[in-house]
Amino acid sequence: MSPQSSAATSNWPCDVRPTSSRHCFFVIVVSLFPLGIGPEPDLLRKLAPGVLWVAALLATMLSLPRMFADDHRDGTLEQLALAPHPLGLVVTGKVIAHWLVSGLPLALIAPVLGIQFDLSADALIVLTGAILLGTPALSGIGAIGAALTLGLRGGGVLLSLLVLPLYIPVLIFGAGAVDATVSGLGERATCHCSPHLPLPHLASPPGHRPPP
Amino acid sequence: MLEADNLECVRGERRLFAGLGFKLEAGELLYLQGKNGAGKTSLLRMLIGLLPPEAGEIRWKGQTIKSDDFRADLCYLGHLNAIKEELTPLENLLAAARLADEELSEDDALDALEQVGLAGREDLACKYLSQGQKRRVALARLVKEKRPLWVLDEPFVALDTAAVDWLAGIISGHLQRGGMAVMTTHQLVTIPAGTVRELRL
Numbered sequence: 001m002s003p004q005s006s007a008a009t010s011n012w013p014c015d016v017r018p019t020s021s022r023h024c025f026f027v028i029v030v031s032l033f034p035l036g037i038g039p040e041p042d043l044l045r046k047l048a049p050g051v052l053w054v055a056a057l058l059a060t061m062l063s064l065p066r067m068f069a070d071d072h073r074d075g076t077l078e079q080l081a082l083a084p085h086p087l088g089l090v091v092t093g094k095v096i097a098h099w100l101v102s103g104l105p106l107a108l109i110a111p112v113l114g115i116q117f118d119l120s121a122d123a124l125i126v127l128t129g130a131i132l133l134g135t136p137a138l139s140g141i142g143a144i145g146a147a148l149t150l151g152l153r154g155g156g157v158l159l160s161l162l163v164l165p166l167y168i169p170v171l172i173f174g175a176g177a178v179d180a181t182v183s184g185l186g187e188r189a190t191c192h193c194s195p196h197l198p199l200p201h202l203a204s205p206p207g208h209r210p211p212p
Numbered sequence: 213m214l215e216a217d218n219l220e221c222v223r224g225e226r227r228l229f230a231g232l233g234f235k236l237e238a239g240e241l242l243y244l245q246g247k248n249g250a251g252k253t254s255l256l257r258m259l260i261g262l263l264p265p266e267a268g269e270i271r272w273k274g275q276t277i278k279s280d281d282f283r284a285d286l287c288y289l290g291h292l293n294a295i296k297e298e299l300t301p302l303e304n305l306l307a308a309a310r311l312a313d314e315e316l317s318e319d320d321a322l323d324a325l326e327q328v329g330l331a332g333r334e335d336l337a338c339k340y341l342s343q344g345q346k347r348r349v350a351l352a353r354l355v356k357e358k359r360p361l362w363v364l365d366e367p368f369v370a371l372d373t374a375a376v377d378w379l380a381g382i383i384s385g386h387l388q389r390g391g392m393a394v395m396t397t398h399q400l401v402t403i404p405a406g407t408v409r410e411l412r413l
Contacts, residue, residue: 075292082260083311084284 048117103135246413
């Protein structure tokens with residue numbers, strides 16, 4: 001079994017349990033907008049990409065502090081760092097696990113929520129695809145922030161200050177792709193950029209040793 | 213096999229130790245002693261490569277300990293148990309073995325849990341276990357452990373007397389097979405086999 005999959009599977013049951021709250025957060029935040037704005041389909045269609053993407057960013061943010069914190073507290077992080085595998089691979093496993101329980105469900109929920117904004121079928125497909133492509137980047141960039149703020153008291157706020165600015169390109173491309181489809185421009189141009197968004201994470205420092 | 217030369221440890225403003233060196237051969241146990249705050253855990257963390265020494269060098273089989281080979285030979289048990297509360301003892305054992313790239317069949321894992329006195333609790337999530345039982349789950353990793361170097365930080369904490377004797381037996385067995393161990397403890401424990409070296413910080 002590869003180190004990524006062992007790192008991912010060993011944490012699977014621990015990551016799944018608290019996830020429902022971040023997905024509920026996503027559903028509620030997105031649903032508040034149509035309720036607050038009222039039944040104006042044109043306005044809603046215009047707002048939809050931005051609202052869905054910002055809510056997806058915030059929902060991902062919610063789960064980031066826990067990415068390494070539990071492992072740090074119970075000593076698993078030491079064992080991960082001492083495992084006879086390159087640390088970068090182990091961290092990639094953690095990032096994949098985080099995406100599976102955080103980004104992937106968001107992509108599956110998003111089209112259902114998009115219906116509230118009167119998005120067309122095309123736009124819903126592009127929305128799902130854009131979130132599928134963009135969320136690995138969110139997990140990857142978030143891992144850097146989570147590692148840097150590990151062990152700090154009140155690190156959650158610092159984490160959002162560190163990570164949210166780095167999420168801006170993902171937001172622009174992701175929302176832009178949906179926006180282009182809604183306004184009839186076609187999503188091709190922006191979609192071609194999206195797959196490269198996870199790349200910065202690969203160039204990131206390979207790992208962070210747990211503080212003693 | 214495990215050599216340390218002229219190690220120095222500085223935490224914050226304080227120098228905990230300097231000029232520390234030792235050599236550990238197969239079948240030997242290094243028993244670290246010292247009062248609280250003397251730097252025992254810091255020294256252990258240096259030995260496993262999690263804390264870079266201020267000065268000095270640590271070598272394993274003549275190589276620096278930065279290599280993957282060293283980590284493949286090392287079994288570390290810290291004062292944290294490194295078990296997941298949501299998982300059962302059996303799942304914890306199997307996950308730990310998988311992470312360490314070790315072959316551990318489910319029967320072997322069940323056997324190890326029986327030895328540490330957790331028979332009948334294999335399928336109970338670890339959060340329902342007592343402190344001592346959680347420690348036993350962590351120690352169960354040592355039963356089938358084949359890696360030559362064991363680094364144990366306070367392994368006897370939270371154990372009852374019978375378990376202390378059992379663990380002393382497990383460590384002697386490891387030394388008899390030609391393994392090495394570095395250990396800190398405040399309890400008086402006699403390890404029946406192997407050469408015991410003492411190092412006072």
